[in-house]
């Protein structure tokens with residue numbers, strides 16, 4: 001079957017990433033017809049790379065060859081551009097966050113339903129290798145049943161760029177990185193949320209949050225801490241996972257880390273008290289050597305199709321998208337609930 005004809009709208013950081021890394025790996029399934037950016041300098045960069053450019057968004061929508069419009073513009077433009085593309089008879093792949101709230105999201109879904117065109121959100125971090133390891137720990141239980149998951153990203157560069165600093169463009173870290181981490185967590189745990197508490201940070205003095213820490217309790221009893229920081233000069237681990245028989249830590253996207261599992265021994269060896277600061281402790285002493293084993297983190301890969309291949313099959317073969325709109329909506333609803341706690 002023929003490759004699906006794509007256009008990229010917004011040839012900034014993420015638009016060019018789509019073009020460079022993703023499209024080129026799915027050449028038989030995705031055909032990039034051209035790009036459009038409102039900035040002439042970005043159009044020139046695209047042309048210099050041999051890409052075709054359009055003069056306007058309207059010209060894109062009028063091009064009968066285009067089947068999928070990939071929206072990679074600032075967050076506040078996702079809704080209007082997605083709706084215009086759907087109405088013009090195109091399918092839409094939209095960057096995260098799909099919209100700024102559930103109301104906007106429902107407006108898009110209503111148009112998608114009316115027109116019969118697909119709307120798919122690029123929640124690409126469901127394919128992150130570090131996430132896939134945690135998913136394997138959760139599902140295969142090599143350290144027992146997981147009961148607490150901590151997921152963090154820590155940067156020290158503040159909020160990058162221009163529009164991410166402004167509320168009207170949907171800036172702030174909850175909508176930027178938070179949406180990725182929450183999408184991963186909700187997809188992984190797959191249980192309704194019983195309670196959420198959030199604390200936003202405004203260290204940089206912007207009108208939008210530069211980070212947050214959230215505590216989520218799921219109805220199945222699992223607890224999660226999800227945290228984003230942009231002023232952390234010393235990083236905490238990307239993941240810290242506690243299970244009934246062990247603990248796992250993944251330090252970073254380089255997948256360094258370890259997994260320590262308790263060993264059932266017949267002669268139970270008690271830990272010896274250690275000097276701790278100016279006191280003594282047995283509780284916090286390291287476990288005796290024969291009580292635990294240190295294991296490498298499991299190797300994990302996605303048993304599901306890649307994002308772009310899935311989009312191709314959704315369009316050509318009508319398969320179910322991996323990123324479902326009900327899931328995207330649940331994450332947006334949780335984010336709304338978090339923002340409400342600020343008011």
Ligand code: NAD
Pocket residue numbers: 009010011012013014015036037038039042057071072073074075077095096097122123124161176
């Ligand atoms: P960016 O500022 O680098 O790029 C945005 C581009 O959109 C700019 O080149 C700008 O000129 C262009 N633009 C603005 N208004 C436009 C319009 N009306 N028509 C056409 N072009 C227009 O921002 P970015 O970092 O590339 O982010 C873009 C989107 O991608 C955001 O929604 C962001 O959340 C998302 N994103 C996703 C990931 C991911 O991993 N999924 C990573 C980064 C960014």
